[in-house]
Structures are given as structure tokens and as C-alpha cells.
Amino acid sequence: MSLITPLALLAAAIVGPAIVAMYLLKLRREERTVSSTFLWQRMVRDVEANAPWQKLRRNLLLLLQLLLMLLLVFALARPYLAAQGISGRNLIIIIDHSASMGATDEPPTRLHAARERAYQLIDQLPDGGRATVIAAGGRMEVPAAATSDRRELRRAVERIQLSNGGGSDLSQALTLAAALAAREEDSEVAIISDGNVTLPTNLRVPARVSYFPVGRATENMAVSAIALQPGTTGQTLFVQVTNYGQASATRRLDLYLDGAIFNAYNLTIEAEREQSLIIDLPPQVEVVEARLDGADAMPADDRAFAVSPATEATTVRLVTAGNRFLETGLSLLPRLNVVTVPAEATTFTETVAQVPVTILDGVTPAELPPGNLLFINPLRSTAYFSVTGTIEFPQVRPASGDDPVLRNVSLSEVSVLKAARITPGNWGRVVVNSDGGPLLVVGEREGRRVAVLSFDLHESDLPLQIAFPLLLSNLMNFLAPGSGAEAAQLTPGQPLSRQVDTAITEVRVTRPDGRTVSSRGSEVQIQAGQAIYADTDALGIYTIEELAGDTVVGRHRYAVNLFAPGESRIATQRDLNIPQASGASSTVSRERDSRQEFWRLVALIALIVLLVEWLVYQRNGLAYLRERWRQRAGDRQSPLRS
């Protein structure tokens, strides 16, 4: 323990004698004339004879006052204890609230432990210091910005909730923290996390960074994948369980079909290995839950849900002059009902609900059909794009690797003879590009999903490659969402969107926790033929009900699962490498870095002493009150006795 302003102790040397002197002056008692001191003298002689501690009692007030003074002076000297923590005056607290912080190895959860740590840091904040609270991992939030109000800071920390979606990327938060730290002297960044985070590679934080690791456990098993696919006679369930820990482990996997237990499997998995199960299920099963029995540090990833894909087939209108490749490709896709329309057709009377997707192969009608559209080799400009010519032998160049439309699709071997030179509007993103112009554009405009493939399939070797059915499947998943098994699975935080008919007046979403939200409220929105529900952070089954008037016309289920290996790997990192202003890159905080001041506690004790002193001073009054009370109690009892 040390003192920040030891000179304040000098005050005791001045005030102490002053109090004693005042007390001695005060000892000259108030004079009161009485008829005779004859009786008093006799009595006081008796009293003083048998109470040697009388003198001390008379001085009790003085002693209390001196104690009070000493406490106050001590508080003024600002005593502190050296503690692990922070020392900066401008503190930026980054709290990881990604899914891995929901691990229960620090009871109740790591996030609670992180909050406690943050409270400590806020308490250690020097007077006049300011702090910013950033919640990172998943959605970044800044619940408190540069405030010195400790209560507000504590409230801000308290408000931080676990965010299952979005991963554990600290880049954005650290960039913001670096920017904030650069603005002010004596800044310090505190990261409270389990360390399973993504850090920016080329950022140098112009302040000291302290990392406060949270969590102890390393062992965790998770259901890492689940899928329910229609098979020939029933359905096929695929479940994958991964051991993210560092030791081999055995867990039992329970399967529940529509809430009733179906089977259990004992799985023994080596460290960092996974095991898959493929199970045939009856066709009528709608919801499958896979649950790892027992408990581990992270319960969130021990459960996964799969829903049976929509049983109704989606109708796809194919407007073509004849395309064998396309017809074959589409017929291989499950749950698609392809209606072929001759190329001469110009009017389309069916509604979106009846025919949600139209493929325009080499035709471009003047009046476009409703619903989602796939243009193949468009001949002329439409509202979505303009055709300005043709490209000969375009070089196929996939734009980026992780577009869902190009999942598992390799286009490197594909050659194209001739393609239309199209210029898309700003609604679309170019998925496959070439030197002359985009070859594949997908996007969304006014609630409609549109894809444009700018070359004729007959003028390319694409249909002959393995990439074609995959690309077609991906495109159909994009254009007819809700038709495949994939569509019914969402990651946490991914908005749930579904195309709805104009006849639908209300959409209700039943959340995993049983709460129902409706489009009548503000939580579910219907815009341009799409119902969107964004708050899908909780894991589990979401049920969408479509109502026309008062009748439910459609019910669809979606499963939100935490399939995030980064979150399931819960072993706490002991150090984070973040380049700092000092040149160091280690962020392990050192002992004696911080001063934990406790003058508030001392002041509180002083307040209590003050109260005691007052009570002692008023003890006669208190004794009088007690006497009165006792008398009253006696009065109340006596009638009973008589």
C-alpha cells in the first residue's frame, strides 16, 4: 500500500492538536446555578469512587473525533494498492462478446467474468479518466464513448449481451480503438476476451494494449454440421460431431425427431478430429435435433437442428426454344417442377406464389414475368441491364472465391465462344467477370432476385463440365430460396427472409424461446414481397407462419445453428500479438501496473465513525427514548397482567 499524496498527512499534524485544544476549551462546562450542590457533591463522590473508566468515557467523543480526522486525512492522502490492471487516463475497453464467451468454464459464463473484469478496470480508472466501451466480435457496438461517468460505464458493460453470429473479428474494434487512442495522450486499450479472435495484421496501436484473458477450459465437443436431405424412400440425416479439445473424448449423441428421442450414439473422438453419421429417417420427420449428452464448457454448440426441406416442389417456368442441357440439369435438381413454355409466349398470368422463378433462355419478352428471373444469353436490354454488343472468346474470371453462387464451382476450365456484352445496373454484383464484361451477374432489386448469364450454353463447354450442375443448383438456391436443404439453415444473425405473396396479410415468426413476433409489430417486416426477420441471434428453430386474413396458409421452419469452429475452439489464448506504440507486441498485463485507490472506502468508514460519534453525543437522548419505549411496553403489558 502506498500513498499518492503523502503530504496530506501533514494535515493531521495541524488539525489533530487543534481538535485536542478545542476539546480542552470545550471541557469548560456550561455553568448552571443550583440551590445547593450538597446532594450532588455527595453523589459524585460515590460515582467517581466506583467508576475508574468514567474519565475514558468522557473522552470517548474526543477519541472518535481524532479517529474521524485521521481517516479523513488518510483518505486525502489517496492510498492505493498496486494491482494488475491499467494505468492510462483514456481507457478503451474492448469486450469480446462472441459466441465463445458464452462458455461456462468461468461461472456463469465467460462474458460475466469479462464484465466483472471490466468493472474492476472501471473502478481502477483514475479520477478524471475517461473510458470507452466497445463490444466486439459479432456486431461491433460502442455502448459508451469517452465518458468519465462510472455508472454509465458500468451500465454500458452490463448491457453487453452475447452475440452468436458474426465470428470473433477484433479488427474493426481495434482499428476504432487505435483511432481513439491516437487522439489522446495517455491512452490504454484493454482487451477482455478469450483470445480466440481475428486480429488485424497491419495495425499498430498508438497506445499500450493490455489483454485480460478470460476462461480456463480447453475441452469442447460440438455438433459441427447437420443436414437433412430427402432420400429415395425417406430422408437422410447427416450429422458431424467434432472434438475441438486437446484430448480424446467420449460423448453420447442423442437424436430427437420432432421432440421425441429417436436414437443415441456413443462417439469417441480424438482431439481435433470429427466423426460423421449418416442416418436414414422416416419421410414425415420435420425437425431433427442432435444433442450431445452431458455438459461441457460450451453448451451452445452441443445442440444443432435440422428441418426437413419444404416438401412442396417449387415451380420453375422455363421459357426456351429448346435447351437440352438446361432441361436435364434442372430435372436433376430435387423439388423443382419445371414448366416449359415456348419462346413465343409473351404474357404470363401466373402469380409469384404459383411460379416464383422464371428462366428466360435466349428470349427477352417485352413484358417481364413476375418473380425471380434468370436471364441466359439475353438478346436485348431490359430494366435490369443493357446489352451493348457481344464479346468474342471472353476470358472467364471468377470474381471472388466465397460467393455462395460459386460454391464448389470451378470455372477455370470453362471456355466461352461468344457472350453478350452487358452492363448491369448497380443492383447486381458481378460473380464471373471477363476482360470484355461480366459473364454472370446476380443481385436483388425491389425484392426480386435476378441472375444474368450472358452467354448461350450452346456456345460454351460449360454444360459438359462438372461445374454446370453445381452452378445451376447454386443459382436455383439463390433464385428459389427455401427450396433446398441449405436454405432452411441460417447462421446466427443472418436475416431470415422469405418471399411472400401479395395475398399474405401477416407473417408470424415463432422464436426458439417460444416468443412470437408478427409483422403487425415492427420486428417482422414485409417489403416488396419479402418478409424479413433479422433478430436471429438465438440458436434453434424459427417457425414462419404466413397468414391470409385469419387462416394460416403456409408454415416454414428455419434452423439457426452455431457452426463456427473458431467459436467452438475455446482454449484461451494467453497472449495476443498486437504491435503497439512502444514497439512491444505482447499484451500480457503486468503486475503493479495499476493503482487501485481505496479512498472511497476510507471515506465511507469515516462517515460511519461520524455517525457513531453523533450517536455517542446523543446517547442521553437515545437512552431517554429507550426508557420511554420500555415504559410504554410496560404500560401495554400491565392491563393484561391485571
Place this chain on the structure above:
Amino acid sequence: MTERTGEPLLESAFLRQLDRLALVLRRPMAGDIQGERRSPRRGSSVEFADFRPYARGDDIRQIDWNLYARAERFYLKLFVAEEELNVHLLVDTSASMDWGTPNKLHYARQLAAAYGYIALANLDRVSVTAFGAGPGELQLPGVRGKRGAVPLFTFLQRLQPGKQGDLARACHRYIQSARTAGPLLLCSDLLDPGWKDALSALASRPFEITVMHILAPQELEPDLEGDLKLVDVESGAPVEISANLDLMRRYKTHLAAWRGEIESFCNGRGIIYVPVDTSVPVEEFVLGRMRRRGVLR
């Protein structure tokens, strides 16, 4: 506060009530001159007392000739003498008496006046001595009859509180100077270390002593609080106390013990002890309490 001019010491209605009262005497008392009270001496009333053989020099007019006829000896027929009583009123006027509300000295005056008036109404002789004011005593030598009430009241009215009294010395001196014994009323607060001395001095002569122990309510239940320095109004001697409930309780037990001590002391010497609380109206006290106590009838 002591001089209450204009206001009579006792109300006339009260005086009329006092007319019906008389002093209670436990034994005959000798007086100076003839009066209406039985005296231990033989005298010339109509009440027969005794016979006595004739001795030379006796008044032959008192010889009972009827008895001589039967016994052939001379006997004198003696009658009870009826003499006046000498009623002694002793009023303590030391500074400690001039204290309290209602004032103790005023109360003492009223008591003395009432007692004296009753005596005067019964044709007794009343003398008043006030001590405590200065070295000597103030004396009213003796008044007789109802006419004497005026000088008595005036004297009492004019009593001024003194500074410091020595109760024992005053009593000693009074005993030595008093000529005839008789009923003696001592009005004092006895707040004097020499109270025992004083009372035994008075008891050493055959007075019929009644002690009016006058205390003010402020002395019976002092209303003190906090750390105080109590100053004696007479001697100026200070006592430091830290008044609290406990101390007050102890004071009261102490006071009760002291009064008990005085009472048993008085009982042992045939002194009537009457504790007086000045908060009780004097009329009520005289007509009620003093009669019950057997001082008046």
C-alpha cells in the same frame, strides 16, 4: 422575586378556613402569662388538678376546707394553670431557599404565616426568627392575638434572602436564647451539611418541633442535560457532572435516601418531619397534608 408587594401572603378565604384549625399539642406547654392553653404548671383555672399537703408560706386561700374537715389536715387544692403558648417559627432565608419555581422562600413564608395565624387565632404568642441573612437573625419578638397577624404577615413579607446560612449555628443560638419552649416550626430545605447538628440542637430542649422540609420540584426532579458545572448559589462551590439518564436516576435514589435519613433521624427525636414539594398549592398543603400529618387539627 421575593418581594410580592400588593399581593397578600395568604388569601382571605384561606385565612377564614384557617380560623377553624388549631395546633395539635402532644403535651402541655408552659407559657409566660395566663392564656387559654393547659400548662404543666398549677394555676387558677376552674379545672381541678391535684391536692397537696399545706406547707408553710402557701396561700391559705387555696386550702380545701372540706378536706380538712374530713382529714383534719391542711391540703391545698390545685388547679390546672392555663397559659398562653409560645409558638416559635423558624424560617431559613439562606440563598438556597430563594430558588425554584414556585419559590421555596415564598412557600416557607406562606407556611409560617399560616401556622402563625392559626396560633394567633387561638390566642397564642407567636415569635418569628429568620436566619440565613447576614451574621445575626431577624426576629419578631412575639405577637399575640389576631391583631398580631398584621405585624406577623408584614414581617414575613419583608424577609429577604440572605447569602449564606449556617443552619446548625443558627439553631444552636436560637435554643440558647429562646425563653420558653413551645411548638416550633422549622421551615428549611436542610440543604446544609450541618442539618443533623441543627436538628439535634433543637431537639435538645422540649420544643414540639415540626420540620417543614421544603424542596422545589427542580430539586426533586432536576431537568439537567449534558456536561455541566453546577454552581452552588450559596458557597459557589462547583460540581462537574455529565448529566444523563443514569445519573438522574441515581440522583433521585440518592435524594430519596437522604429524605429517608432525615425522617428516621426526626422520628428518633420526636420531631415531626413533613416533606414539602413547592409545586403543591400551599392551601391544599396546609388544609390537607398538614392535618393528615397531625400538625394541625
